Amino acid sequence: MTDTKKISNAIRNYVHNECDKEELDYAFSLFEEPYKNLEIRTQLYNVWETENYGQCSVPGPDEFNDMLLRIHRKINFTSTGKKVSRGKNLYLGLAKIAAILLIGALIGVLVVNNWSSSPVYFTSYAPNGSVSQVVLPDNSLVYLNSGSELKYAVNGKRGLREVYLSGEAWFDVEHVEDNQFIVHTPFYDVNVVGTQFNVKAYPEDNTVSTTLERGTVQITSSDQFKIAEDVVLKPGQHLVFDRQSKNIRLMNVNTRYYTSWKDNKLIFINMSLKELVTMLERKYGVEIEMTDSSILNYHYDGTIKNESILEVLDVLKETLPISYVIENQKVIIRHE
Structure with missing residues (x-):
C-alpha cells in the first residue's frame, strides 16, 4: 500500500471510529507532527468535502486554519446532547486536528x-x-x-x-x-x-x-x-x-x-533584570547567562513588541551598565 493510500485510510477510518488499535496508533503518529507531511492536509480537505462540514466551497490553502476551526465548531454543535460513541470519537478526532494545526x-x-x-x-x-x-x-x-x-x-x-x-x-x-x-x-x-x-x-x-x-x-x-x-x-x-x-x-x-x-507584546514596569531575563528566555527561546549576580537587581521599564532579541539586548545595553556576547547559541550578559 502506498503512503498516500495508508494516510487516507487511517484518517477516514479514524474519524468514522473504524480504526483497529494499530491503525489508531498510526493516525495519532500522523497528527502529532502534521506539518511534516503535506499529504495530511490533502486528506483533511477531502474530509471537508465528503463530510460537508463547511457548508460552502472548499477553502484555499491560506484559509486552512479557518477550515479546521469551522470543522471543530460544527462537530461540537452537532454532537451536543447526543449520546453516540461514533459522533463523540469524530468530534474528538477533528477537535484534536484543529487544536494541533490552528496555529503553526x-x-x-x-x-x-x-x-x-x-x-x-x-x-x-x-x-x-x-x-x-x-x-x-x-x-x-x-x-x-x-x-x-x-x-x-x-x-x-x-x-x-x-x-x-x-x-x-x-x-x-x-x-x-x-x-x-x-x-x-x-x-x-x-x-x-x-x-x-x-x-x-x-x-x-x-x-x-x-x-x-x-x-x-x-x-x-x-x-x-x-x-x-x-x-x-x-x-x-x-x-x-x-x-x-x-x-x-x-x-x-x-x-x-x-x-x-497574547498579542505578542510585553509590557514591564519596574521589573528586575532577573525577571526580565526569564521573560526574554521564554519569549525568544534562548538561553541567557549572567556572569555577575549583582546586576540582577537592576530594574527596567519598557515595552517589547516586534523587536528581535538582539534589538532588545542593544536597548538594554544602552540604558543599563551591561554588555553582551553570543557564544555557542547562548547570550552571555556581563557587568560593565
Whole structure:
C-alpha cells in the first residue's frame, strides 16, 4: 500500500471510529507532527468535502486554519446532547486536528483511550519562543504563553470542564449554564462560569498569579495545597500567591500589563533584570547567562513588541551598565 493510500485510510477510518488499535496508533503518529507531511492536509480537505462540514466551497490553502476551526465548531454543535460513541470519537478526532494545526507553533497531542471509561484528555504545548492559540471543545479560547502546557479533560471528573495548567495562559471561557470551568494549578484552583482572565503558574517561578479582565472568578484550594480562605476576584484585580511564604496579595491593576503577551507584546514596569531575563528566555527561546549576580537587581521599564532579541539586548545595553556576547547559541550578559 502506498503512503498516500495508508494516510487516507487511517484518517477516514479514524474519524468514522473504524480504526483497529494499530491503525489508531498510526493516525495519532500522523497528527502529532502534521506539518511534516503535506499529504495530511490533502486528506483533511477531502474530509471537508465528503463530510460537508463547511457548508460552502472548499477553502484555499491560506484559509486552512479557518477550515479546521469551522470543522471543530460544527462537530461540537452537532454532537451536543447526543449520546453516540461514533459522533463523540469524530468530534474528538477533528477537535484534536484543529487544536494541533490552528496555529503553526502549537504542538497538540490527544491522548485517547477507546478501551476504558476514564476521562479523555488532550495536551497542548507552546514551545519557548512562541505563543499558541487553542480552541477547546466547548468553544472556550485559550492563548498559551511560551513554555506552557495545558491538559484538558474532555469528559472530566464530576462532569466539569477542567484544565490543568503548567505555565501561563489567557482564557476567554464560554458560558455554559450549570457547567463550571476549573483551571487547576499546583497551588490553587480558579473556578469560572464565563469570563476573561489570565493565570501564570510556571513551575520554576516563586509566585502563582491570576488577573481578571471580565466576569468573576473564585480562587480555591487545590488537591495539593489548602489556602486559608477562598478569594473572589473582581474585574481589574490581580492575585499573587507566594509559594514560599504562602501569602496572598490582592491588588487593583491595569490588566493589559499582565495580558498583552497574547498579542505578542510585553509590557514591564519596574521589573528586575532577573525577571526580565526569564521573560526574554521564554519569549525568544534562548538561553541567557549572567556572569555577575549583582546586576540582577537592576530594574527596567519598557515595552517589547516586534523587536528581535538582539534589538532588545542593544536597548538594554544602552540604558543599563551591561554588555553582551553570543557564544555557542547562548547570550552571555556581563557587568560593565
